[in-house]
Every structure is written in C-alpha cells, then in structure tokens.
Amino acid sequence: MQILINGTIQGLLISLLAIGFSIVYNSTGIIYIAQGAIYTLSPFLLFSFIKVGIGIPIAVFFTFVITIFLSMSFEKINHWPLYKKEASPLIQLISSLGIYIIIVQIIVLIWGNETKVLRAGVDTTCNFLGVILTKSQIIGGMTGLLFIILFLIWLKKSDTGLMLIALSDNPVQLSLLGHDIVKLRLLTFGISGLFTTTAASLTALDVGFDPQGGLNAVLIAIVATIIGGKGSFVGPVMCGVLLGIVRSQVVWYTSARWEDALTFLFLVLFLFFRPQGILGSKGRIESL
Numbered sequence: 001m002q003i004l005i006n007g008t009i010q011g012l013l014i015s016l017l018a019i020g021f022s023i024v025y026n027s028t029g030i031i032y033i034a035q036g037a038i039y040t041l042s043p044f045l046l047f048s049f050i051k052v053g054i055g056i057p058i059a060v061f062f063t064f065v066i067t068i069f070l071s072m073s074f075e076k077i078n079h080w081p082l083y084k085k086e087a088s089p090l091i092q093l094i095s096s097l098g099i100y101i102i103i104v105q106i107i108v109l110i111w112g113n114e115t116k117v118l119r120a121g122v123d124t125t126c127n128f129l130g131v132i133l134t135k136s137q138i139i140g141g142m143t144g145l146l147f148i149i150l151f152l153i154w155l156k157k158s159d160t161g162l163m164l165i166a167l168s169d170n171p172v173q174l175s176l177l178g179h180d181i182v183k184l185r186l187l188t189f190g191i192s193g194l195f196t197t198t199a200a201s202l203t204a205l206d207v208g209f210d211p212q213g214g215l216n217a218v219l220i221a222i223v224a225t226i227i228g229g230k231g232s233f234v235g236p237v238m239c240g241v242l243l244g245i246v247r248s249q250v251v252w253y254t255s256a257r258w259e260d261a262l263t264f265l266f267l268v269l270f271l272f273f274r275p276q277g278i279l280g281s282k283g284r285i286e287s288l
Contacts, residue, residue: 002131003252004245009137011244012144016199017217018224018236019151020192026168026231027188029089033096034074035196035221036214037103038067042197043204044111044211047118064197071193072186074099080185100214107211117208118201136206147198148237151191155233164188168231216260223267229277239278 017039024032042063049059078095087095123134133141155161166174167184175181200217203209221236224243228235246266247259270277 001129003248005131005133006137007245007248008241009133009141009144009244010248011241012141012148013199013203013240014220014224014244015148015237015240016144016195016202017221018228018240019148019233020195020199021218021221022225022228022233022236023164023188023195024192025225026233027164027171028079028083028185029092030079030096031089031093031222032192033093033215033218034078034099034103035071035192036218037100038071038193038196038214039200039217040104040107040209040211040214041070042067042200043116043118043209044107046201046204047116047209048111050118060201063201064194067197068190068193071189071196075186075189079189080182100218104211104214111211113211115208115210116204118205123206134206136202140202140206143198143202147195151195152234152237160187165233219260220263223263227267227270227277229279232277232279235277235279 017035020038021032021035024030024035045066046059046063049062050056054062074096078099079092082092082095119136123136125132125134126138155165163174163179163184164187166179167181167188171181174184200209220243221240224239225236227243228237228239243263243266247263250258250262
C-alpha cells in the first residue's frame with residue numbers, strides 16, 4: 001500500500017506535466033520542449049521570492065504570473081511566427097529546444113548548478129493506517145488531484161474548453177467558423193505554463209530541484225502523452241498516474257537508476273502493440 005500511494009502521488013504530478021505538454025501538442029502539433037524551461041525556472045523563482053522575505057502566497061502568485069507570461073511569450077515570439085511561415089514540425093522542435101537551452105544556461109548563471117530545496121528543515125510526516133506520508137506528499141497529491149479534476153470539468157463544460165478540444169481536432173475549420181485561433185493558441189500555452197509551474201513547485205517542495213531536471217520532466221510528459229493517446233486529454237492523465245506507480249515500484253524493488261529505462265521500455269512496448277495509445281484511435285491513411 002505504501003508503494004501504491006507513493007506512486008499515485010508521483011503519478012498525479014506527472015499527469016500535471018502531461019496536461020501541460022499535451023494541451024500544446026494536441027492543439028498546435030508542437031513538441032513543446034521549452035516546457036522544460038518553465039519547469040526548471042519555476043522553483044528557482046519561488047525560492048528567490050521566499051528568500052527575500054516575500055510571503056508564500058504572494059511568492060506563489062508572482063511565480064505563476066511570470067511563468068505563465070513566459071510560456072505565452074514563447075508562442076507569441078517564436079512558435080506563431082514560425083507557424084505563419086509554414087515552418088515544419090522539426091523546425092518548431094529545434095527552436096523550442098533552443099529556447100530551453102538558453103533559459104537553462106541563464107538559470108545556471110544566476111543561481112548556479114547546486115541542488116536546492118524549498119522547505120526549511122526536515123519534512124513532517126503523517127502515519128495513516130500504516131502508510132507514512134510527508135507533508136509535501138500530501139500537499140502535492142491533493143493539489144494535483146484538485147487541479148486535474150477542475151481542468152477536466154472545465155474542458156468538458158465550458159465553451160472555451162470545448163473550443164480547445166475543437167482546436168486539437170480541426171483548427172482550420174474552427175478558424176473558418178470565426179473563432180480567434182491566435183488567442184486560443186496563446187491560451188493553450190498559458191494553461192501549459194500553469195500546470196507545468198504547479199508540477200515543478202510541488203515536486204521541488206518534496207524532493208528539491210536543480211537546473212538540469214527540466215528536459216527529463218518533459219520527456220516523461222511526452223511518454224505519458226504518447227501512451228495516453230494523441231488528441232486525448234484524459235489519456236495522458238491516466239498514463240501519468242500509471243507511470244508514477246510503475247516508476248515507484250521500480251525504485252522500491254531495484255534502483256532509481258532504472259526509472260527512466262523502464263519508462264521508455266514501457267513506451268516502446270506501447271508503440272509496438274498499441275501505437276495509438278490507451279485512448280487514441282487508429283487513423284485512416286488519407287488522414288495522415
């Protein structure tokens with residue numbers, strides 16, 4: 001039970017990341033590697049605001065405002081101009097990777113390469129029916145679950161959420177119907193920044209953070225999106241939780257060094273036996 005709960009909490013944080021990646025990928029087709037820059041920067045900003053004496057609620061607010069704005073600026077300054085020039089997905093990928101590298105190097109110059117922690121001192125624990133959880137795990141699990149539930153409800157029940165689903169299905173037809181594609185794309189990057197910052201901050205509160213963790217986080221989000229199914233928003237959430245449980249089992253029974261290896265082995269098996277993902281559907285040849 002201890003391993004299952006630990007894995008589920010880890011999986012909820014992966015699901016937040018997967019939502020942040022999939023909402024951009026499904027809506028624009030961009031493999032959003034620059035998400036890793038948002039993931040890396042978020043805890044450093046929060047750490048700095050808290051260190052200078054700003055209260056935690058205000059520090060969290062400022063961090064979210066900056067990272068959401070930065071994520072939207074990636075679309076405004078880089079991805080949308082490339083889209084208008086009919087740049088290939090490969091060019092979009094390379095430019096996004098370039099943004100990630102630049103931001104990470106700036107982070108290293110300002111804050112250094114050392115691992116840091118958000119909390120002060122040893123984390124408190126809670127024992128419930130033989131399951132021991134830290135305060136950080138409880139906060140992370142409850143916050144992650146709340147964000148995911150609210151997002152899925154908003155996606156299905158609000159007009160804007162339904163338009164985002166339509167954007168992922170057929171952006172051209174949506175534009176012909178008179179909807180503002182530019183604003184919708186900006187919104188997807190803003191939501192991605194929101195979920196990425198949430199995942200990064202909660203993870204940093206639990207296990208700490210350093211400048212090199214962003215790319216690995218995005219790769220896990222990509223795996224969750226692919227296995228969950230292209231075009232689906234529920235699939236990446238389900239797969240995120242599944243990956244969290246699998247990775248937790250691997251750490252418990254073998255070593256943390258096998259986490260990523262087993263994650264990508266999981267991906268390879270799905271690509272062989274169910275390439276459309278858990279909730280994806282097989283596409284027709286003429287639609288490819």
